[in-house]
Amino acid sequence: MGANPSSGCPVQQRNDESAASSMQAVLDIEGMHCGACAARVEKVVGALDGVDMANVNLATERLDLQFDPTRTDLNTIGAAIRDAGYGVRENPAIREVLLAIEGMRCAACAARVEKVVGDLDGVSSVAVNLLNDNATIRFDPAITSLSRVSDTILAAGFEPRIDAASGVDDRRELERDMALRSQRSAVLSALAFTLPLLILTMGHMIGMPLPAWLAPASAPLNFALAQLALILPVVWIGRHMYRSGAGNLWRRAPNMDSLILLGTGSAMLYSLVNTARVAAGDSAAVGLLYYETAAAILAFVMLGKYLEALSRGRTSLSIRKLMAIQPRTALVLRDGGETELPVDVIRVGDRMRVKPGQRIPLDGRVIEGATAIDESMLTGESLPVEKRAGDPVTGGSFNQNGSIVVEVERIGADTTLAQIIRLVEQAQAGKAPIARLADRVSGIFVPVVIGIASAAALAWLLAGENLPFALTIFIAVMVIACPCALGLATPTAIMVGTGRGAEYGVLIKGGEALEQLRSIDTIVFDKTGTLTTGKPAVTDIVAADGFDADSLLRFAASAETGSEHALAAAIVAAAEARSLPGLPVSDFQAVPGRGLSATVDGRSLLLGNLALMQANGVIETEPAPATSCARDGKTPVYLALDGRYAGLLAIADTLRAETAAAVDALRTAGLEVVMLTGDNRHAAATVAREAGIDRVIAEVMPEDKAGAIRELQADGKRVAMVGDGINDSPALAQADVGIAIGAGTDIALETAQVVLMRGSITGVLTAIELGRATLRNIRQNLFWAFAYNSAGIPIAAGALLLVGGPLLNPMIAAAAMALSSVSVVTNALRLRRFRPSV
Numbered sequence: 118m119g120a121n122p123s124s125g126c127p128v129q130q131r132n133d134e135s136a137a138s139s140m141q142a143v144l145d146i147e148g149m150h151c152g153a154c155a156a157r158v159e160k161v162v163g164a165l166d167g168v169d170m171a172n173v174n175l176a177t178e179r180l181d182l183q184f185d186p187t188r189t190d191l192n193t194i195g196a197a198i199r200d201a202g203y204g205v206r207e208n209p210a211i212r213e214v215l216l217a218i219e220g221m222r223c224a225a226c227a228a229r230v231e232k233v234v235g236d237l238d239g240v241s242s243v244a245v246n247l248l249n250d251n252a253t254i255r256f257d258p259a260i261t262s263l264s265r266v267s268d269t270i271l272a273a274g275f276e277p278r279i280d281a282a283s284g285v286d287d288r289r290e291l292e293r294d295m296a297l298r299s300q301r302s303a304v305l306s307a308l309a310f311t312l313p314l315l316i317l318t319m320g321h322m323i324g325m326p327l328p329a330w331l332a333p334a335s336a337p338l339n340f341a342l343a344q345l346a347l348i349l350p351v352v353w354i355g356r357h358m359y360r361s362g363a364g365n366l367w368r369r370a371p372n373m374d375s376l377i378l379l380g381t382g383s384a385m386l387y388s389l390v391n392t393a394r395v396a397a398g399d400s401a402a403v404g405l406l407y408y409e410t411a412a413a414i415l416a417f418v419m420l421g422k423y424l425e426a427l428s429r430g431r432t433s434l435s436i437r438k439l440m441a442i443q444p445r446t447a448l449v450l451r452d453g454g455e456t457e458l459p460v461d462v463i464r465v466g467d468r469m470r471v472k473p474g475q476r477i478p479l480d481g482r483v484i485e486g487a488t489a490i491d492e493s494m495l496t497g498e499s500l501p502v503e504k505r506a507g508d509p510v511t512g513g514s515f516n517q518n519g520s521i522v523v524e525v526e527r528i529g530a531d532t533t534l535a536q537i538i539r540l541v542e543q544a545q546a547g548k549a550p551i552a553r554l555a556d557r558v559s560g561i562f563v564p565v566v567i568g569i570a571s572a573a574a575l576a577w578l579l580a581g582e583n584l585p586f587a588l589t590i591f592i593a594v595m596v597i598a599c600p601c602a603l604g605l606a607t608p609t610a611i612m613v614g615t616g617r618g619a620e621y622g623v624l625i626k627g628g629e630a631l632e633q634l635r636s637i638d639t640i641v642f643d644k645t646g647t648l649t650t651g652k653p654a655v656t657d658i659v660a661a662d663g664f665d666a667d668s669l670l671r672f673a674a675s676a677e678t679g680s681e682h683a684l685a686a687a688i689v690a691a692a693e694a695r696s697l698p699g700l701p702v703s704d705f706q707a708v709p710g711r712g713l714s715a716t717v718d719g720r721s722l723l724l725g726n727l728a729l730m731q732a733n734g735v736i737e738t739e740p741a742p743a744t745s746c747a748r749d750g751k752t753p754v755y756l757a758l759d760g761r762y763a764g765l766l767a768i769a770d771t772l773r774a775e776t777a778a779a780v781d782a783l784r785t786a787g788l789e790v791v792m793l794t795g796d797n798r799h800a801a802a803t804v805a806r807e808a809g810i811d812r813v814i815a816e817v818m819p820e821d822k823a824g825a826i827r828e829l830q831a832d833g834k835r836v837a838m839v840g841d842g843i844n845d846s847p848a849l850a851q852a853d854v855g856i857a858i859g860a861g862t863d864i865a866l867e868t869a870q871v872v873l874m875r876g877s878i879t880g881v882l883t884a885i886e887l888g889r890a891t892l893r894n895i896r897q898n899l900f901w902a903f904a905y906n907s908a909g910i911p912i913a914a915g916a917l918l919l920v921g922g923p924l925l926n927p928m929i930a931a932a933a934m935a936l937s938s939v940s941v942v943t944n945a946l947r948l949r950r951f952r953p954s955v
Contacts, residue, residue: 146204150373634889
């Protein structure tokens with residue numbers, strides 16, 4: 118329109134000065150078995166000069182780093198971790214691909230390929246196999262790409278067969294599966310020796326007497342040596358625990374393995390001494406053997422760790438689902454044909470054919486065809502979305518029924534799916550403030566337990582008990598203590614919670630945001646684009662006598678055809694929705710600040726604001742319908758034909774279809790809902806009334822929105838701000854939790870702690886409910902971890918004996934310890950059953 122007729126996941130960037138010199142990295146850590154290990158790694162790395170932040174996630178076995186590369190580097194950090202007794206896996210971001218290469222005829226050709234590819238920045242190794250005509254290439258996708266590698270090989274005169282590329286993106290999954298198989302094999306092997314040992318020592322209790330040549334009364338030495346022979350394989354199978362425990366004791370940083378080492382080592386040493394006594398002729402010493410106790414402890418711990426690993430693998434199920442939905446190949450249109458290529462080599466601007474029943478390989482825009490797209494895995498929206506030429510599509514979404522051609526707009530790390538995965542991974546690497554107490558306790562837990570075990574054993578000796586009794590107490594305290602449960606209580610719940618949120622299109626950027634969500638009591642909505650669609654639409658057509666609504670709209674739309682003004686687009690869209698054909702237009706002339714004039718279907722037309730009508734003598738005063746529209750925040754657009762007033766069209770930013778129901782659900786959940794807008798009070802009040810919002814803060818300039826949030830916080834409110842635009846960013850940052858609509862601007866998405874990928878405000882309640890459920894789960898986990906250790910350690914120390922109770926058998930203590938961490942992870946997995954109420 119000529120004039121306005123109403124004239125009457127990403128990673129948040131650091132903004133401080135050091136941001137330019139700050140670098141982030143993620144390292145995979147090997148050898149961590151409990152919360153004490155995680156605390157040790159954090160302490161060692163955090164103490165390095167230049168390290169700004171070091172967070173260890175025990176559940177994922179990852180270290181999230183932020184450091185100054187001018188003062189330290191990854192090699193130094195890795196060396197410090199290895200010196201602390203832990204391993205550092207190779208950078209998980211490095212990719213390895215196998216390319217078939219045609220045209221190599223001799224060793225010189227192979228050497229040429231190795232040289233040109235090896236010279237590329239980001240390529241760490243190239244190995245060409247001339248016999249198989251292929252090359253194994255390792256590179257950092259953050260520095261170079263498979264497309265660049267293939268182009269380099271082509272430029273050297275050889276043809277890479279990209280369609281034969283086999284990526285190793287699933288390396289972590291394969292490694293995990295191999296580790297689980299190895300653990301299972303170790304557990305079964307340990308049990309295969311432990312069960313006969315238990316039968317040997319306790320079988321007589323259940324009617325399984327031993328033959329005379331093996332019975333302790335008639336053949337004590339055979340009895341002792343048979344036990345020794347059965348436990349040695351168990352010790353060998355569990356030797357990794359001894360290595361870890363001894364190494365950490367030597368470094369004066371004991372962990373859970375150190376407790377196992379001291380407990381079972383004491384039992385073994387004591388049993389070996391008594392075996393020697395039996396060999397020397399002291400048959401009474403055969404009753405002082407604890408081989409079966411040590412073996413059972415080792416077997417139970419290994420079984421518990423295996424069950425824990427199985428459960429922990431399920432905590433990352435959501436993110437693995439997201440990774441699995443992107444196709445590895447795409448049907449690319451090139452040289453007049455269709456070629457199937459890996460998505461890694463596709464470039465921006467390439468065109469892909471996507472057939473019914475296939476997933477969209479990469480983000481792009483439909484240029485041919487029409488279909489319905491299922492985006493539920495990305496946004497949580499269950500209903501398919503109709504797509505036609507010009508509409509954007511997202512990689513990973515499912516093409517239901519039409520064949521379409523898509524022009525690629527984003528590849529690699531820039532795709533929506535890659536950003537979602539990155540945001541979820543970053544969230545899972547973070548920590549919730551509630552975990553700090555557990556972290557502090559984990560750091561000193563093992564030394565305290567060693568002290569308690571030693572003190573308890575000594576106390577019972579001083580009280581007159583014998584050495585075997587005191588040893589039983591010592592071993593029981595050592596093996597019942599479980600720092601693992603403390604270390605896993607928070608990260609497992611955060612992993613499952615953030616992953617479950619991603620399945621519903623709610624991206625929560627870390628544990629702190631999750632914790633803050635639980636305490637939110639006030640939701641502040643921006644109006645335009647958040648509560649409303651953000652797009653003007655014709656809401657009312659008021660025709661004067663002698664005219665009808667359809668003809669009025671038809672004339673107005675014909676005059677506005679071709680205009681890019683938002684109000685003009687609303688008029689044209691309304692006519693298209695009613696299938697009204699256009700009329701011939703001539704003599705078009707824009708009237709700055711007022712509207713336009715034209716000849717439409719041979720009739721003189723004026724379209725614009727009241728000033729245009731008055732200047733041409735059409736009307737002198739504002740009609741009553743126009744006054745009513747303005748009061749409701751709508752923009753009246755007047756139309757005159759042949760100098761006669763024909764009526765008006767009211768245009769407004771309409772409410773989202775789900776807004777009223779979402780606001781009602783929030784209020785039902787006990788949350789206060791506030792609307793914050795720069796619009797005038799009348800317009801704001803109208804929208805608030807339609808949405809069911811009682812409190813409105815209107816006529817607030819963009820720079821003052823953060824101040825409005827501060828005032829609410831000063832009144833004791835815990836505020837979540839929901840917005841979508843650049844002008845919302847300060848308020849999003851000021852709020853206790855910033856929530857951005859996924860269709861909003863990049864800066865809003867970066868500033869917010871929660872992103873609603875569906876673009877629907879129903880996700881606000883989903884985020885609140887998920888935050889509450891996750892924090893409730895974390896508190897349950899922490900309560901169990903603290904309660905278990907608080908009760909278990911005194912019982913193991915003999916507290917029940919003081920009131921006439923039993924002495925805790927160390928084997929039962931080991932089983933309890935093994936199951937305690939499994940129970941924490943299993944409880945966290947209950948979050949996978951989370952369902953939003955709307």
